[in-house]
Amino acid sequence: MDVITRWANYWTNGGLAEGFVVTLETFAVGCVCTILWGLVVTVIRMSRFWPARLAAVAYIELFRGTPLLVQLLAFFAAVPILIGIKLGAFETAILVLTLNAGVYLAENYRAGFQAVPRGQQEAGAALGMTRFQIFWRVTFPQAIRMILPAIGNTVAGLLLTTPFVFLVGLEDLMAKAGQVMNRTADWSVFLFVTILYTSLGLFLVAGNSWLEHRLKLVN
Amino acid sequence: MFLTTENFRTALTLYLERLPAAFMVTLTVTLGAVLIGMMLGLMLALARLAPVPLVARAAQIAIAVLRTIPVPPFFLLVYFSIVSTIYTIEPAYAGMLALGILLTPFMAEIFRSGIQHVRSGQIEAGLALGMSEWLVRRRVVLPIALRLMLPAIGATIIVTLLNSAFVAVIGAKDITGMSRNIINAYFTSELYFVVALTYFIMAYPMSRILALLERRLIVHL
Numbered sequence: 433m434d435v436i437t438r439w440a441n442y443w444t445n446g447g448l449a450e451g452f453v454v455t456l457e458t459f460a461v462g463c464v465c466t467i468l469w470g471l472v473v474t475v476i477r478m479s480r481f482w483p484a485r486l487a488a489v490a491y492i493e494l495f496r497g498t499p500l501l502v503q504l505l506a507f508f509a510a511v512p513i514l515i516g517i518k519l520g521a522f523e524t525a526i527l528v529l530t531l532n533a534g535v536y537l538a539e540n541y542r543a544g545f546q547a548v549p550r551g552q553q554e555a556g557a558a559l560g561m562t563r564f565q566i567f568w569r570v571t572f573p574q575a576i577r578m579i580l581p582a583i584g585n586t587v588a589g590l591l592l593t594t595p596f597v598f599l600v601g602l603e604d605l606m607a608k609a610g611q612v613m614n615r616t617a618d619w620s621v622f623l624f625v626t627i628l629y630t631s632l633g634l635f636l637v638a639g640n641s642w643l644e645h646r647l648k649l650v651n
Numbered sequence: 652m653f654l655t656t657e658n659f660r661t662a663l664t665l666y667l668e669r670l671p672a673a674f675m676v677t678l679t680v681t682l683g684a685v686l687i688g689m690m691l692g693l694m695l696a697l698a699r700l701a702p703v704p705l706v707a708r709a710a711q712i713a714i715a716v717l718r719t720i721p722v723p724p725f726f727l728l729v730y731f732s733i734v735s736t737i738y739t740i741e742p743a744y745a746g747m748l749a750l751g752i753l754l755t756p757f758m759a760e761i762f763r764s765g766i767q768h769v770r771s772g773q774i775e776a777g778l779a780l781g782m783s784e785w786l787v788r789r790r791v792v793l794p795i796a797l798r799l800m801l802p803a804i805g806a807t808i809i810v811t812l813l814n815s816a817f818v819a820v821i822g823a824k825d826i827t828g829m830s831r832n833i834i835n836a837y838f839t840s841e842l843y844f845v846v847a848l849t850y851f852i853m854a855y856p857m858s859r860i861l862a863l864l865e866r867r868l869i870v871h872l
Contacts, residue, residue: 493855494847497851498851499847500813501819502843503847505827509834513841588719592719594721622731625724626728629720629721630716634719
């Protein structure tokens, strides 16, 4: 019981509640940005112009082959010097989360688009549709069914990477927990925070499987 | 000019000097975590496939819950709970333990799907040849399942290598931690690009080799 009272105290007076809101905001904005950015990368990745394809592949491999932690620190400390623009903590966090998660989503989008049989596009072309019409009316509606579960997975994955963003100085749940730890030396605050993140994750997973179930019913 | 200052050259020299020792720390954390994850994961996978419904259900719930735990809070939980209740522990070892535990559900799922995807015809063929059930397991199921699992395990190793950088936050002297000290002393944040490149040089060839293995090992199974 003692622990629960302490946790409640950290939540209301220790700043964990504010931190939780910041974490939720980062996560929500990060999700939207990632879903859109992944689509942009996929379009570039599948373009007919080879330098664009090369750039997209280089970006994907580079972000997949380096730690998120180093990406965050680099964008926090080094990139602002390089390009001469200083971004706020929230903007940096969103930027890095999007660039990082977008990579994985882009690969899933591509797999979804490529899973649509070639004959479908050819049938569209035979009917005299333009390239845009073929994409929008033939490929996209079929691919989206395969892509939606991947979006769900990416969103769940984003929840695992969001706690990293305290490294760019964002006052999120992790940062607040660290401050509580510094003041009170009570390690149980990390147990509390871990439980909070996990509950959020389980909630998302449940929503995800409900959605998948619904989509199958509609099909 | 950027990247060519005296300061940066000093920092880079220092970085390259300390890299071998730091690399060993990163390697130890990564491989230790993978081993812990594989051992616990195998146990969890066997529990998941157990014929006792209660055990299987408990394992299933454990997998679902463990999968949703993010690295940073769990990591600090493991480190600080050990430090404040038992004894001081090297940050690197705490990191190894935390990453290993978080790998468990992924390893368990890899093992499970590997075991389940061995085609029943292969097993029946073994039995038809008069092999005992254990012999079929050892000679047929295990070799095929291992091949099926190898690419996924490899991918997990790469993810763990990249996640191991988090030990730097509690002061371990791995590649990231070591370079953070240099950067803070010399104010050369450009060095982070070199750090990123170092990880990339480790991770990229691994992923290429895996892709190759995947094509050669699985195609006929």
